[in-house]
Structure formats: structure tokens, C-alpha cells
Amino acid sequence: MNKSFGFASLTLILLGVFVVWAVAGINGEDYSNAMIEIIEKEPAQPEAEVIKTKEEWQKELSPVEFHVLREAGTEPANGKIYKQFKAQEGGIYYCAGCGAELFSSKEKFDSGSGWPSFYAPSEEKNITLDVDYKIGYKRVEVKCSKCDGHLGHVFEGEKYNTPTDERYCVNGVCLKFLPEKEEKQK
Numbered sequence: 001m002n003k004s005f006g007f008a009s010l011t012l013i014l015l016g017v018f019v020v021w022a023v024a025g026i027n028g029e030d031y032s033n034a035m036i037e038i039i040e041k042e043p044a045q046p047e048a049e050v051i052k053t054k055e056e057w058q059k060e061l062s063p064v065e066f067h068v069l070r071e072a073g074t075e076p077a078n079g080k081i082y083k084q085f086k087a088q089e090g091g092i093y094y095c096a097g098c099g100a101e102l103f104s105s106k107e108k109f110d111s112g113s114g115w116p117s118f119y120a121p122s123e124e125k126n127i128t129l130d131v132d133y134k135i136g137y138k139r140v141e142v143k144c145s146k147c148d149g150h151l152g153h154v155f156e157g158e159k160y161n162t163p164t165d166e167r168y169c170v171n172g173v174c175l176k177f178l179p180e181k182e183e184k185q186k
């Protein structure tokens, strides 16, 4: 058997395995009731990195949170969670894994993409950007710096009318939302 043929079939087999794995991953989780958790006070901000075993994360997180945060999954676009996100007013978004502040309503915008979108983080030190090639072309992965949880991806140059021309495309299940307290009328 010639070498380049062997290499080509190996590539095809790997591609096949990847497709099966990707499809099984998407269909394996039930997102129908997934929502952004609403919290009433600011979570304690992690100072050091938050390191847990797979079993510990599995215990703490819901199955969809675990799949997205710890296995770099993606929630379906345009779900209930996206409607919930769009309807939310002022407030801060924290990591559903470790509670670190990530985004705020000030940087939120309506991208129409089906996923929560921000033009910048509110706490840049809590965000890490990582280049990945998992779907065959370059993507920039957005992760929480504190717990290393997968949050989504950042896309550039899409010409949204925002200050940065960047879109942090984030899975809602990775977020907890603290609504701004209304000012008391005097």
C-alpha cells in the first residue's frame, strides 16, 4: 500500500470519528430547560485558580453546564436562554463555574446570532483567549481564567456597530446574572 493512500484513509477515518463524536455531543444534552441562573448578591471572587477534578465539577454543575464549561460544548442557538438574555436589563454576568466576574450589561449587544454577545469583557483579567482549530479553521476560544471553564468564542471584523468590532459569543449556561438593584425613590 502506498504511503500517501494510507495517510489519506487515516485522515478520513479520523474525520469520521470526529463527526460522530461532534454530533453525539450536540444531541447528548437536554438544553430545553437551561436558563441563566439569577443570583441576588455578588459571588465571592476567586483569588487563586479554581482547580477541581472532573468528578467534583460533575457534582457541582448541571449536566449542560458541565458539558459546556468542562467539555467545551455549545448550547443550541436561539433557545429560551437567548430570549432570557435579550430581555435582561442592567447587571453583571459571573462565571457559573467559579463565580468570577466576566461581563456586564454595559458591553452587551444584540448580535442576532442566537447566543449572548458582548463586545468586551467587564473584567479582562478573568478572561483568557485561546486559539483552537477544532472545527477545521482558526477560532479564538474564550475561557474563564480562574477555573479554565470554556465560555464560547470571540469573532472579529463582523461590522457590528460596537466600539471594538469584536463579538464575545458566550454560552448562556456558563453565566450567572446579578441584576442591578433599582435606585430607591426618595
Ligand SMILES: [Zn+2]
Binding pocket: 095, 096, 097, 098, 099, 100, 144, 145, 146, 147, 148, 149
Ligand atoms: Zn470560572
